[in-house]
Amino acid sequence: MLACRPTDAVPRDASSRLLRSSDTWFLLMHDIRLLRDQLDVLRDGMRRRGKLGEFAPLLDRAESLERERRAAITDLEGQQARRNQLSQEVAQRRKAGDDATALMAEGRAIGDEITALESRRAGAEAAVAQLMYELPNITLADVPEGGEEANTIVRSWGTPRTDGASLKPHWEIGEALGILDLPRGAKISGSGFIVYRGLGARLVRALMNMMLDTHTDEHGYEECWVPLVVNRASMTGTAQLPKFEDDMYALRDEDLFLIPTAEVPVTNLYRDEILEASELPKRLCAYSACFRREAGSAGKDTRGLLRVHEFDKVELVRYATPESALQELELLTSQAEVILQRLGLPYRVVLLAAGDTGFASAKTYDLEVFAPGVGKWLEVSSCSLFTDFQARRANIRYRPAPGEKPRFVHTLNGSALAFSRIIASLFEHWQQPDGSVVIPDALQPHFGRRELR
RNA sequence: GGAUAGGUGGCCGAGUGGUUGAAGGCACCGGUCUCGAAAACCGGCGUACCGGCAACGGUACCGUGAGUUCGAAUCUCACCCUGUCCGCCA
Numbered sequence: 001m002l003a004c005r006p007t008d009a010v011p012r013d014a015s016s017r018l019l020r021s022s023d024t025w026f027l028l029m030h031d032i033r034l035l036r037d038q039l040d041v042l043r044d045g046m047r048r049r050g051k052l053g054e055f056a057p058l059l060d061r062a063e064s065l066e067r068e069r070r071a072a073i074t075d076l077e078g079q080q081a082r083r084n085q086l087s088q089e090v091a092q093r094r095k096a097g098d099d100a101t102a103l104m105a106e107g108r109a110i111g112d113e114i115t116a117l118e119s120r121r122a123g124a125e126a127a128v129a130q131l132m133y134e135l136p137n138i139t140l141a142d143v144p145e146g147g148e149e150a151n152t153i154v155r156s157w158g159t160p161r162t163d164g165a166s167l168k169p170h171w172e173i174g175e176a177l178g179i180l181d182l183p184r185g186a187k188i189s190g191s192g193f194i195v196y197r198g199l200g201a202r203l204v205r206a207l208m209n210m211m212l213d214t215h216t217d218e219h220g221y222e223e224c225w226v227p228l229v230v231n232r233a234s235m236t237g238t239a240q241l242p243k244f245e246d247d248m249y250a251l252r253d254e255d256l257f258l259i260p261t262a263e264v265p266v267t268n269l270y271r272d273e274i275l276e277a278s279e280l281p282k283r284l285c286a287y288s289a290c291f292r293r294e295a296g297s298a299g300k301d302t303r304g305l306l307r308v309h310e311f312d313k314v315e316l317v318r319y320a321t322p323e324s325a326l327q328e329l330e331l332l333t334s335q336a337e338v339i340l341q342r343l344g345l346p347y348r349v350v351l352l353a354a355g356d357t358g359f360a361s362a363k364t365y366d367l368e369v370f371a372p373g374v375g376k377w378l379e380v381s382s383c384s385l386f387t388d389f390q391a392r393r394a395n396i397r398y399r400p401a402p403g404e405k406p407r408f409v410h411t412l413n414g415s416a417l418a419f420s421r422i423i424a425s426l427f428e429h430w431q432q433p434d435g436s437v438v439i440p441d442a443l444q445p446h447f448g449r450r451e452l453r
Numbered sequence: 454g455g456a457u458a459g460g461u462g463g464c465c466g467a468g469u470g471g472u473u474g475a476a477g478g479c480a481c482c483g484g485u486c487u488c489g490a491a492a493a494c495c496g497g498c499g500u501a502c503c504g505g506c507a508a509c510g511g512u513a514c515c516g517u518g519a520g521u522u523c524g525a526a527u528c529u530c531a532c533c534c535u536g537u538c539c540g541c542c543a
């Protein structure tokens with residue numbers, strides 16, 4: 001139950017609403033109609049991510065499979081209509097006391113055809129779905145084309161310390177103060193697992209309270225405390241699955257996963273529900289531990305707190321109408337920035353280029369804080385607008401007005417903020433020549449002291 | 454973990470093999486009435502897919518999946534979830 005390992009399983013969760021039957025076919029990452037009517041939109045989306053070469057053949061295959069799927073449905077439904085008609089006749093004849101054996105025999109034959117057509121439909125459908133699962137979201141028009149090199153710094157705040165040469169990295173500071181115990185973290189769990197002790201542990205608790213208090217009291221978010229273990233349907237709803245299963249910790253005996261971010265449980269809170277327009281924008285926040293295998297990044301940032309398997313984070317989640325979503329991304333980003341400003345840590349806001357934007361995201365701002373001890377900008381927040389990409393998969397809708405048809409919400413989220421890198425930056429930025437670390441004013445009421453020493 | 458009762462539309466709730474997409478109620482929308490509102494009354498009101506320019510026609514969906522049958526919300530099996538009782542436990 002508690003042992004963790006990645007699984008290589010394909011979707012098998014009975015509660016998953018995906019890939020089930022034609023009635024839930026619409027629950028896909030993209031509106032399937034794009035494949036028929038606006039293939040060029042999908043193509044252009046992949047091109048902007050610099051992945052047209054990778055995805056063009058896939059799109060062509062998907063397009064023809066989609067045509068096959070519809071042809072199968074047309075045939076299938078024709079036969080089903082015949083069967084329904086026939087059954088009615090059987091019923092009538094029986095009622096009248098007439099013989100119906102010939103009709104029943106015909107019905108059996110139709111039944112066989114239906115079975116065949118059904119598997120043809122299911123085959124085409126599964127094939128299209130599998131291809132569509134591979135397709136990332138389409139980035140918005142104002143997202144720069146290209147890869148990481150096209151990321152754009154949109155603004156910055158504060159001034160990085162310039163005495164970097166004489167500054168220590170956070171792990172030296174933390175260990176010297178006895179508040180960071182990396183060797184014992186490695187002993188009890190493995191490398192990339194952190195033990196905070198004494199004032200270090202208290203600092204984590206203070207950060208949690210400061211961030212949550214700010215977002216609930218000042219920004220109007222509802223505080224949630226959510227499970228750290230979620231099922232496959234939730235992981236699929238926010239698009240961690242099926243593509244990134246290797247990055248997750250999975251439980252051994254049950255089809256459950258440790259969350260990589262509170263985004264997963266919080267966004268899935270309203271999975272398969274229809275909200276009233278008056279409930280939007282929905283504003284939810286949660287503290288959680290986050291678990292990441294970091295498969296494929298071995299050797300990168302191995303020291304200290306920069307890349308760990310378990311870290312803490314306060315997450316902001318919003319459900320918006322499509323009309324207000326873009327504005328709300330700006331708002332959400334600024335709310336995350338407030339925390340950095342209050343901690344007095346210099347940071348910059350980076351608009352990610354299309355190729356660097358996450359799989360499910362349509363537009364992302366990263367917040368990078370400067371850590372002068374290691375001389376690096378650290379990503380401490382990623383604020384994203386997912387348009388309806390997640391809402392389709394998780395089937396989260398709202399009714400624009402009473403009596404109107406439901407529409408998919410637009411989901412957003414952002415860290416505000418990730419603790420471990422904040423702690424790294426905080427140690428390094430606020431370190432003093434005597435080895436102590438000053439606690440920023442805004443944190444003092446939560447922390448109860450003015451310095452670490 | 455054991456026993457037991459259940460899972461039906463936005464919500465509640467009828468329905469045990471044949472016009473049941475599903476009675477009834479609530480909510481919601483439109484109307485009558487009213488100075489206005491409430492109440493009352495009348496009408497409307499699920500989701501998705503396929504075909505069609507459209508009007509419209511068709512199909513699927515009663516927790517999930519598989520099966521029996523000419524025909525399944527209704528019968529069978531498996532699984533998931535919920536309630537109740539017992540056991541265990543922070």
